[in-house]
Amino acid sequence: MPSRSIPLFPLKTVLFPDGLLPLQVFEVRYLDMIGKCIANQSEFGIVSLAEGSEVRKLEGRDVLAPVGTIAKIDEWGKPQPGLIRINCIGGVRFRILSSEQLKHGLWMADVEDVEDDHNISIPQELQIASDMLQSLITSLQKKVGEGGELPMRPPFRLNDCGWVANRWCELLPIPLTEKQHLLALDNPLLRLELVQDLLDQLGLTESV
Structure with a gap:
């Protein structure tokens, strides 16, 4: 390029x-x-x-x-x-x-x-990360009301590995170096796999 x-x-x-x-x-x-x-x-x-x-x-x-x-x-x-x-x-x-x-x-x-992430559909084993994000978006929409500001903008591409991974990278309380590492990854599927590992480590998937 x-x-x-x-x-x-x-x-x-x-x-x-x-x-x-x-x-x-x-x-x-x-x-x-x-x-x-x-x-x-x-x-x-x-x-x-x-x-x-x-x-x-x-x-x-x-x-x-x-x-x-x-x-x-x-x-x-x-x-x-x-x-x-x-x-x-x-x-x-x-x-x-x-x-x-x-x-x-x-x-x-x-x-x-850097080339944009390829649009990769979320595999079943990572679906929980998307489901949790959808639940969070729905909860925030109810909280802020119609026309309220959300920390992310539509369209909500909840079946896109890269989009879901990036939104969690913004939301999760992880060190700057870890966020930077995730940003630099060229493979959006790998990025989402690492994000789901982080969700597991933080105990956020246990209540789902």
């Missing part, structure tokens, strides 16, 4: 394809970047910080994860001067080929897109 250059927003989180990520932007380097993305209807990359701080510091250094996700700005607003609030939707994954931190602190990277 051809490479392209994009600005990066390193965070102590992982954005998955089709995932939702609200952000409050206040650092000058990111206010400028987000302003340009809004004006040009362009995208940027979310990449997890293996080492370093989300807020720029004079000491220390940032270590970026090798795989990230394109963020598309869905909604934005300026509640006060020096602050932009945005809601992002996860797009394609990308692999960093090279990166550089500019003088004012913004990271730029040459990246290549």
Whole structure:
């Protein structure tokens, strides 16, 4: 796949394809970047910080994860001067080929897109992960009511290994390194198998 250059927003989180990520932007380097993305209807990359701080510091250094996700700005607003609030939707994954931190602190990277997950139907032995997610979605819909915000958006592809695995990756209380490992996996069936193992380890499947 051809490479392209994009600005990066390193965070102590992982954005998955089709995932939702609200952000409050206040650092000058990111206010400028987000302003340009809004004006040009362009995208940027979310990449997890293996080492370093989300807020720029004079000491220390940032270590970026090798795989990230394109963020598309869905909604934005300026509640006060020096602050932009945005809601992002996860797009394609990308692999960093090279990166550089500019003088004012913004990271730029040459990246290549990672192929989208193949649509693989959920096998019977992993169906419990989908059933549990469907039950959770139904419960949340009742809780927030019609028009309320859910932590995921339709269409709910509950028979798609990649989609179900990604939503659980966002929801489960697992370390950042583990989420990053799951994001980087090219096989959505394997990702869902590992997610179901995590559900078992956390005791969440026992009551089903």
